[in-house]
Amino acid sequence: MSIKLTATQLSMRFKDRVLFHIADLSIGPNDAIYLKGDNGVGKTTLLKILSGLLSPSMGSVSQSRTWWRRLWHGRAHRDVIYLHQSPYLFDDTVYQNVVYGIRYCALSAKDKRAEVITALRMVGLETLADEHVSVLSGGEKQRVAMARAWILKPSILLMDEPSASLDQESIKRLVIMAKDLLDRGSSLVITSHQSNALTALCKKQWWIKDRTLIESPLLHIVKEEQENPYVTSLSN
Ligand SMILES: Nc1ncnc2c1ncn2[C@@H]1O[C@H](COP(=O)(O)OP(=O)(O)OP(=O)(O)O)[C@@H](O)[C@H]1O
Ligand SMILES: [Mg+2]
Numbered sequence: 001m002s003i004k005l006t007a008t009q010l011s012m013r014f015k016d017r018v019l020f021h022i023a024d025l026s027i028g029p030n031d032a033i034y035l036k037g038d039n040g041v042g043k044t045t046l047l048k049i050l051s052g053l054l055s056p057s058m059g060s061v062s063q064s065r066t067w068w069r070r071l072w073h074g075r076a077h078r079d080v081i082y083l084h085q086s087p088y089l090f091d092d093t094v095y096q097n098v099v100y101g102i103r104y105c106a107l108s109a110k111d112k113r114a115e116v117i118t119a120l121r122m123v124g125l126e127t128l129a130d131e132h133v134s135v136l137s138g139g140e141k142q143r144v145a146m147a148r149a150w151i152l153k154p155s156i157l158l159m160d161e162p163s164a165s166l167d168q169e170s171i172k173r174l175v176i177m178a179k180d181l182l183d184r185g186s187s188l189v190i191t192s193h194q195s196n197a198l199t200a201l202c203k204k205q206w207w208i209k210d211r212t213l214i215e216s217p218l219l220h221i222v223k224e225e226q227e228n229p230y231v232t233s234l235s236n
Pocket of ligand 1: 014019037038039040041042043044045046
């Protein structure tokens with residue numbers, strides 16, 4: 001599951017406006033990064049560039065993969081997945097939305113079903129598997145999107161404000177999935193305007209400030225674990 005993503009001399013500008021210039025950055029293997037910064041500094045733009053959805057004005061992004069990763073590339077796994085704040089779900093049931101990512105992978109129908117049910121159980125939505133997504137609440141839709149991302153076992157999951165409108169129960173469900181991916185060797189980048197149980201998983205901070213990226217270790221973890229036993233129980 002481990003890949004390393006690196007970027008060098010990354011610049012983004014819209015017309016004459018330089019959004020950021022980042023001399024170098026790297027993600028992975030097995031990183032958990034909290035990306036913060038004021039509204040409009042370019043967090044979403046950076047995540048889209050790192051996932052390949054957007055081309056930078058300058059610079060490049062490259063991946064290093066292990067040989068076995070290269071061998072398995074394109075089968076059940078995806079390398080880098082961007083999880084949008086307002087995820088787009090297909091006009092179908094919860095089940096169909098989650099199974100979509102593994103529809104062509106070489107698992108039997110029974111095993112695919114088992115994977116989907118496991119994913120839905122992790123986000124607490126197994127009883128809604130046959131419901132149409134249009135009846136779901138915003139938080140439930142976010143959980144379906146997370147299940148759909150998890151099922152692909154991405155090497156790097158870029159989560160753009162995943163907890164923006166979620167209650168504690170929904171955040172707890174995302175934490176369970178995020179922690180499972182970290183335990184499998186994946187890396188996460190999480191943007192958020194508030195620290196919570198999800199950002200408490202992060203060991204590193206990226207701060208977009210003054211049009212560049214400042215990286216630092218996150219020292220809040222020990223303190224938050226002492227103050228919030230819930231975080232401790234999840235990280236053990
Ligand atoms: N396609 C585009 N054309 C022109 N400007 C754009 C385009 N995409 C983004 N921008 C601008 O780039 C800036 C950064 O946007 P971005 O969405 O990356 O910010 P952000 O840090 O994610 O903000 P927030 O915290 O509000 O989500 C914004 O001012 C936005 O208007
Ligand atoms: Mg954004």
